[in-house]
Each structure stands twice: as C-alpha cells, then as structure tokens.
Amino acid sequence: MFANVGMDLLYFVIFPGFIFTAVVGLLSTWVDRKVSARIQWRVGPPWYQPFADVIKLMGKETIVTEGSSRMTFLTAPFIGFAAIILVSTIIWIANIYPASSFVGDLIVVIYLLYLPSIAMIVGGSASRNPFGALGASREMKLMLAYEAAFLFAVFTVVVKNGGTISLGGIIGYQEAHGAMLSQGVSCIIAFIVALLYLPGKLGIGPFDIAEAETELIAGPYTEYSGVPLAIFKLSRAMLLFTVPILVLTLFAKTVWSPWAILWYVLILVFLILVRNTNPRLRIDQALKAFWLPVLGLSVLGIILAAVGL
Amino acid sequence: MSNNNHNHQLSGIMKWGFKKSPWVFHCSTGSCNNCDIEILDALTPQYDLERFGILLVGSPRHADILLVTGIVTVQSFPRLIHVYEQAAKPCLVVAIGACACTGGIFDGSYHQLGPVDKVIPVDVYIPGCPPRPEAIISGVVKGLAKV
Numbered sequence: 001m002f003a004n005v006g007m008d009l010l011y012f013v014i015f016p017g018f019i020f021t022a023v024v025g026l027l028s029t030w031v032d033r034k035v036s037a038r039i040q041w042r043v044g045p046p047w048y049q050p051f052a053d054v055i056k057l058m059g060k061e062t063i064v065t066e067g068s069s070r071m072t073f074l075t076a077p078f079i080g081f082a083a084i085i086l087v088s089t090i091i092w093i094a095n096i097y098p099a100s101s102f103v104g105d106l107i108v109v110i111y112l113l114y115l116p117s118i119a120m121i122v123g124g125s126a127s128r129n130p131f132g133a134l135g136a137s138r139e140m141k142l143m144l145a146y147e148a149a150f151l152f153a154v155f156t157v158v159v160k161n162g163g164t165i166s167l168g169g170i171i172g173y174q175e176a177h178g179a180m181l182s183q184g185v186s187c188i189i190a191f192i193v194a195l196l197y198l199p200g201k202l203g204i205g206p207f208d209i210a211e212a213e214t215e216l217i218a219g220p221y222t223e224y225s226g227v228p229l230a231i232f233k234l235s236r237a238m239l240l241f242t243v244p245i246l247v248l249t250l251f252a253k254t255v256w257s258p259w260a261i262l263w264y265v266l267i268l269v270f271l272i273l274v275r276n277t278n279p280r281l282r283i284d285q286a287l288k289a290f291w292l293p294v295l296g297l298s299v300l301g302i303i304l305a306a307v308g309l
Numbered sequence: 310m311s312n313n314n315h316n317h318q319l320s321g322i323m324k325w326g327f328k329k330s331p332w333v334f335h336c337s338t339g340s341c342n343n344c345d346i347e348i349l350d351a352l353t354p355q356y357d358l359e360r361f362g363i364l365l366v367g368s369p370r371h372a373d374i375l376l377v378t379g380i381v382t383v384q385s386f387p388r389l390i391h392v393y394e395q396a397a398k399p400c401l402v403v404a405i406g407a408c409a410c411t412g413g414i415f416d417g418s419y420h421q422l423g424p425v426d427k428v429i430p431v432d433v434y435i436p437g438c439p440p441r442p443e444a445i446i447s448g449v450v451k452g453l454a455k456v
Contacts, residue, residue: 033359042357049362052329056373059323061397063370217367225370225397 016092017085025237026050028268032204032240035272050237057230065128065223072126077224077231080119083112084235088242091249094167095256098175101168109167109246110154113201116235117143120210123232124220135219138283139203139210145290146200146207149193152298156190157250159305167249179253184309187251189301194247196294198271200286201243203236205275209283244268319399319456327373327399328453330362334372334396338389338425339415340379343439344406348376351442358446369395374449377431380408380415381422393429401452403433405445410434 011017029050037044064070087109094101117139124136158165160183161173174180180187199205211219221232244267248255252263281289319327337345352358352365366372369392381389393402404425407413412424425431433452435444 037357037359040354042354043360044357045359045362049330049359052326052362055322055326056330057326059319059326060373060399063395063397213367218371221371222368223370229371 011093012085012089016096017089020092021085021088021238021241022234025239025241026054026234028240029237031268032272032275035269036276039272039276050233054230054234057225057233058227060226060229062226062228063223068128068223069126072122073223074228076119076123076126077228077235079122080116081231081235081238083115083119084238084242087112087246088238091167091242091246092255095171095249098168098171101166101171103166103169105167106154106158106165106170110151113243113246114143114147116239117201119235120220120232123224123228124210124222127220127223129223131216131218131222132220135210135212135216135222138212138216139220141283142200142203142207142209142286145287146197146294149290149294149298150197150201152295152302153190153193153197154250156186156298156301156305159302160184160187170250171253174253180251184304186301186304186309189297189304191247191251193294193298193301194251195267195270196290198243198247198267199274200290202240202271204240204271206278206281207286208275208280209286212280214280240268244271324456327456331373331401331449331453332364332366332371333374333376333449334366334369334392335376336369336378336389336392338377338379338385338409339382339421340406340408344378344409347439347442348378348405348445351445356442356446361450363449369393370397372396372400374401374403374452376403376405376445377409377425377429378405380412381425381428382420383422386422386428389425389428399456401432401456402429403435403449403452404431405435405440405448407436407438410436413438 013019027047030045030047033049034044064073090105090109094105121136121139124132124139157170157180160180161170164170164173177183181191200207203211211221216222221229224232244264245255247267248260248263335345335348369375375393375396377389402425404410408415409425412421415421422428432455433448435448437444
C-alpha cells in the first residue's frame with residue numbers, strides 16, 4: 001500500500017505531473033514567444049527565457065495589498081496550480097495505462113480545468129484593485145462563453161463511443177475503431193469547436209480579454225508579485241500544454257505515440273498564428289462569437305452524432 | 310553609478326534569473342516626452358530587447374527596473390514615491406535624461422523638487438537630451454551588472 005502511495009507521489013511530482021508538465025509547458029511558451037518574434041521580424045528570446053522569468057519571480061518580494069483578503073489572495077494561485085498538476089497527471093496516466101482510468105474521470109478533468117480560471121477570478125477579486133476586479137469579471141464572462149461549447153464537443157465524443165465517460169474507455173474505443181476524428185462528420189465538427197475553445201481557455205489570441213495589458217495593466221495579476229505571480233505564470237504555461245493534450249486524447253487516439261508530438265506542435269502553431277493575426281475582441285464580441293456560431297456548431301455536432309453521422 | 314543599499318543582495322540562480330529577465334516599468338515624472346519616446350524606440354523590433362528578456366510591464370508590482378524620466382515636479386512627487394514603494398524589491402532605478410540626472414534646463418524652477426536622486430535612490434544615471442536608445446540599453450546592462 002505504501003509503495004502505491006510512493007508511486008502516486010512520483011506520478012504527481014515528477015513524470016506526468018509537476019516537473020514534466022512545467023518543463024514542457026515553459027518550453028511551449030518559449031516556442032510561442034519565439035515564433036511571435038519571428039512573425040514580427042525580430043530575433044526573440046533565448047530558449048531558457050520562461051525559466052529565467054519564473055526563477056526571477058521566485059526571488060522577488062511578495063507584496064500583499066493593504067486591505068485585501070490576505071489568505072484568499074495568497075492561496076488562489078496555488079489552488080489553480082494544484083488543479084492543473086492533477087489534470088495533467090490524470091490525462092497522462094490514462095494514456096499510459098488505459099486500464100487504470102476510473103469511470104467519470106473525464107468529468108473530473110473537466111471540473112478541475114475550471115479551477116485555474118476560478119483561481120484567477122478569486123485572486124483578482126481579492127486583490128482590492130479595480131483592474132483586478134475588472135479582469136476577474138471579464139474572465140467570468142469569458143468562462144460562461146466558452147465552457148458550454150466545449151462541453152457539447154465533449155458530449156459528442158461521449159455519444160459517438162457509446163456513452164463511455166472514462167478517458168481510458170475513450171482511448172480504448174479509439175484503439176479498436178481508429179481515431180475519433182475519422183469517426184464521421186460530427187466528430188470533425190466537435191474537433192473544430194474544441195480548437196476554437198483553446199484560445200479562450202488559454203487566454204491567448206483574440207481572447208486575452210481578461211489580461212488585456214493595454215487596457216487593464218495585467219488584469220487579475222495586477223497586484224501579484226513574487227512567488228504567487230510565478231505560480232500563476234507557471235500554471236498558465238502548464239495549461240498551454242495540458243489542454244491541447246486533453247483535446248488530442250479525446251479526438252486523435254492516444255498521446256503516447258510519436259505522432260502526438262507532431263499533432264501538439266500543429267495545434268501550438270495554429271494557436272500562435274491565431275494570436276498574431278487577430279486583434280483582441282471586446283468581451284461582448286467574444287460572448288457573441290462563442291454563443292451564436294460556436295455553440296450552434298457544437299449543438300449541430302451533437303445532433304449529428306445522435307443520428308449516427 | 311552610485312551605490313546604495315536599498316536592495317537586498319541576490320545569490321546564485323536568483324541572480325541569474327534577475328539578470329536574464331529584467332522587466333521594466335516606465336515612469337514619467339514631468340519630462341518633456343522626449344526621453345519617453347527614446348525609451349519606446351529602444352523597445353521597438355529594431356532593437357528587440359526581448360532578446361535579453363526585457364519586457365515592458367504595466368504594473369509596478371511586476372517591475373524589476375523603474376525607468377524614470379524627467380525632473381521630479383511638485384505634482385508627480387507623491388506618485389513617484391508611491392510607484393517606488395509599490396515595486397517589488399529588489400528593484401533597480403534608472404534615471405534617464407539630463408533632467409532626471411541633474412535637473413537639466415529645469416534646474417532651479419519653481420515647480421520642481423530636484424532631480425530623481427533627491428527623492429528615491431538611483432542606481433544608474435543615463436545623461437543626454439535625450440539619450441539615444443543605445444545609451445539606454447548600455448546603461449540598463451551596466452545596472453544589471455551591479456545586482
């Protein structure tokens with residue numbers, strides 16, 4: 001029994017969990033910054049830049065604003081951070097040992113993925129800063145906008161494979177019948193919806209509305225400094241790795257294969273291109289974009305899946 | 310360059326991180342806008358300061374370097390103190406331009422409290438009216454060598 005606890009800790013801290021996800025996530029943010037720099041005809045930062053940023057923030061002073069809610073302000077980043085490590089661990093373990101996945105872990109993953117956004121909202125609201133409060137309210141509206149569409153995309157996958165709600169089951173189905181993407185037009189629609197959800201969830205591209213540095217200083221992060229800010233930056237980097245991996249697990253068979261690297265890089269390049277070619281939307285435009293076309297598309301996908309296409 | 314002890318000394322890997330990732334905050338305390346435009350020039354793709362990890366941040370809480378331009382006017386004095394106190398330490402202060410360093414042409418006028426180092430400790434002085442972007446970059450690099 002204790003051996004199992006040791007292995008679980010190892011999973012959580014080293015391989016699919018904290019260290020692995022953090023390193024790959026930070027390297028992904030470097031790819032993002034480097035490619036953006038090349039698009040803008042610049043040289044761009046060296047590969048260790050995101051690591052230097054996080055290490056530097058670890059060494060800086062942590063300031064708590066006078067009159068803010070101290071406990072909430074300081075614990076919020078760690079809640080989101082713990083949630084994203086857990087999500088990454090569950091997804092990778094389900095990919096490596098599909099048999100070990102439990103019924104409903106897909107739902108657990110989706111719930112845990114809310115937590116980084118909620119941590120941002122709570123932290124921004126607790127910081128007693130008008131920019132933080134505005135950023136938090138924008139993030140809340142953005143969550144309302146994108147989550148419904150993504151849920152319908154996930155339901156489409158569940159309907160398609162006969163009602164399995166465990167990641168291991170979905171991977172097993174795809175092992176037997178081929179990747180979800182090749183299962184018909186409804187899955188392709190659901191995949192497109194998931195791709196549109198990614199920039200909203202990750203807060204990049206035209207949907208960096210909550211953090212909007214030209215309008216809101218840094219949104220919910222305005223009052224954060226030192227270690228909590230480093231934790232927020234790290235969670236954002238890990239999210240950039242984990243959420244595309246979840247989408248790949250659902251739609252493109254397993255991520256435990258060499259093809260997955262190519263898939264992940266393609267998704268990353270798609271996100272970077274969208275980010276660099278689209279100006280930031282207003283929050284009402286983002287709501288309209290997600291609720292009418294994207295939600296409509298995802299509902300169409302689920303109806304097609306129910307008829308069997 | 311002066312030597313003041315308002316920054317606690319960093320060691321080992323933290324020092325490396327600080328040198329490789331200085332985020333700058335731009336604070337104008339009554340300049341004529343000339344030095345500010347040169348700072349923006351230094352941040353353009355032509356010079357591409359992201360090569361050295363330098364980013365412009367909007368919040369003094371995130372700042373590692375305060376770029377202060379202009380002589381300190383009576384009105385901007387409390388704001389400058391505020392911004393300096395809000396910045397998370399360790400934090401370097403760079404005075405950019407003749408007015409911020411010595412008072413320049415505004416020296417002795419009725420609306421000012423003196424150059425920046427009369428108000429907050431300054432680590433690097435970059436003279437010039439305005440200093441060229443190369444001079445600003447060189448000054449910031451020399452300041453980082455002090456950390």
